[in-house]
Amino acid sequence: MGDVTRHQETLAVVGGGRMGEAIVRGLLESGTLTVGQITVAEPSEVRRADLTAEYGVRCVASGVEALPAEIVILAVKPQVIDAVVTDLAKSLGESLVVSIAVGVSCLRLESLLTETTPVVRVMPNTPAMVGEGMAVVSGGTAATAEQIELVRALFATMGKALVLDERYQDAAAAISGSGPAYFALVVDALARAGVRHGLSRGVAQTLAVQTMLGTARLIEEGDLHPEALVDGVSSPGGTTIAAIEALESHAVRSAFAEAVAAAVRRAKELGS
Numbered sequence: 001m002g003d004v005t006r007h008q009e010t011l012a013v014v015g016g017g018r019m020g021e022a023i024v025r026g027l028l029e030s031g032t033l034t035v036g037q038i039t040v041a042e043p044s045e046v047r048r049a050d051l052t053a054e055y056g057v058r059c060v061a062s063g064v065e066a067l068p069a070e071i072v073i074l075a076v077k078p079q080v081i082d083a084v085v086t087d088l089a090k091s092l093g094e095s096l097v098v099s100i101a102v103g104v105s106c107l108r109l110e111s112l113l114t115e116t117t118p119v120v121r122v123m124p125n126t127p128a129m130v131g132e133g134m135a136v137v138s139g140g141t142a143a144t145a146e147q148i149e150l151v152r153a154l155f156a157t158m159g160k161a162l163v164l165d166e167r168y169q170d171a172a173a174a175i176s177g178s179g180p181a182y183f184a185l186v187v188d189a190l191a192r193a194g195v196r197h198g199l200s201r202g203v204a205q206t207l208a209v210q211t212m213l214g215t216a217r218l219i220e221e222g223d224l225h226p227e228a229l230v231d232g233v234s235s236p237g238g239t240t241i242a243a244i245e246a247l248e249s250h251a252v253r254s255a256f257a258e259a260v261a262a263a264v265r266r267a268k269e270l271g272s
Helices: 018-029 045-055 078-091 106-110 126-130 145-156 166-177 179-196 201-221 226-233 239-249 252-271
Strands: 011-014 038-041 058-060 071-074 096-099 119-123 133-139 159-163
Touching (some): 011 018, 106 119, 119 166, 126 133, 145 159, 166 252, 179 201
Antiparallel strands (some): 119 133
8 A cells, every 4th residue: 555644635526436435435544634625526315425424524416516625536427527527617716637537538628627727537446445446647738747646646545556648548447447347256256166166155255355365465576477476386287287278278368358458448439
């Protein structure tokens, strides 16, 4: 997890869905912001009540009601972001606008705002809720290096965050943004396979989850290429090499490559 530094900025999160909640929880859990610094704009009355009960943050029905705020995070779906930004544009003042909408470029948002409004695009993911998020940050034309770094540092308190040229955002979204679903699918597949061979669901899932966590740490802390780890576990004529051959016979690498390509295509469709 990144170094936790308490920030002084006020924050408006426009959109109280899954990702908006992940950001709120991550910032509060890490101690980066306090309850009093965050306002969530969410049209659903039931959802507002749930968020206030769970986190104690102020919730309002519209983005305009959440202003003024020094940082405004747009945590809404790409299909509605144009309408949301247009509604907010006249009330933003000097706010720094941060968008997490998949596929939506800084240029598209800037076209709806004044030319001096700074825009930063971020692709976070839901593990931010437990301090293990991965975020990719890209700045728009009016965003300064200091503002881009502020956003990177904010998201880094919920895990890791790096700055990339915006042309890589869709590819990053296809890996880290959608990635939690891929890995959850692998865990579920392994757990179901374990049950098929007599393990309880709880035991099989614990084995799969802890093995995934430990392998990630090995790759990261040992600075290992994944192939080196595969070779290290695969004894000649052993069980692992038999399992790897079975996976390769089903073109598992190609399946993941196709999944990432499909996600990239969809991101571009949503952003057009």
